[in-house]
Amino acid sequence: MRERHESQAARREREFEAFVAGASGRLLHTATLLTAEAPDANPRARRLLTLALAETYASWDRLRGEDPYDRARRRLATRFAHSAWHRYGPLGRLGRHRPDAVSALAALSPQERLILVLRLYEGVAEEQTAAQLGLPAERVRMICARATTTLLHPPQEPTPTPLAAPS
Template sequence: MTQGRRRALYEDVSERNSAMDRRRAREFDAFVAGASSRLLHAATLLTAEPPTANPLAQRLLTGALARTYARWDRLRGEDPYNRTRQELALRFARSAWRYHRVRGGVLDRLTPQERLILVLRLYEGVEEEQTAAIIGLPADRVRAICSRAVSAMRSARRAPGRPLLRTAS
């Protein structure tokens, strides 16, 4: 094979790869445009930060989105939203020790584990068994923690002298 022929093949392959990279970037941009606000809200609930000042939630979501982008070509029909939500939950669970301090968010009265389960079950609508599989707990334990978290939020809402909780929008 001549030098000129090799260079032409290399340029052809390079052109094809850059076209695939551009398509991949467009698809991912469209996904992020549609899903980022809901995922950011979920991350903000997890970190118990106020919606207007949520740098930890933004960092958590950025990491989850980066991981999804890295695996974008290997999703093969899998829902990217579910993949990103799962990655977000796993990243939060691994670093939950950072989120014990009260920050003023809607769910700041709950422990990190309670927040994770409550957000997955009630805000995201993930089934009990799937939530248990994501965080590695038995389904009965997930049910008990979710019930305890809901009770804690209801009792906090009725406590005298405390402001009413604003609903997440």
């Protein structure tokens, strides 16, 4: 009996290690897009990924046919939403133009980044994104369109007024 539990635990660990080896790169990139950090300096993204993978591992035996990548991505998005709420207040109200961020996505609010990354980078359906975030699908569509417009047509910085040459 003990040997059987040990072999099941070993099999579980091998399966999870194989999953992490295959999915962690893409999930880290997703987390980096969400946090708007530089790819080579992304401590918040790495922490989000670590916590999401830990939660996925904890529920590994209960997946029962569920896609582990989908589970990990949902946990990652949920963790990001909660951390953004605690860091910036309600999603979408604060957090624009973070001075320490180098990504073009930094110009977006956390909510806009979350929806844009889920919809365009991860390819999550509008209805699924709306259900995960507890928003109407029309609201998700509108936020995604606004975020896309902001990225494609960033607000222009005011041009400096030229100084008059001394006479």
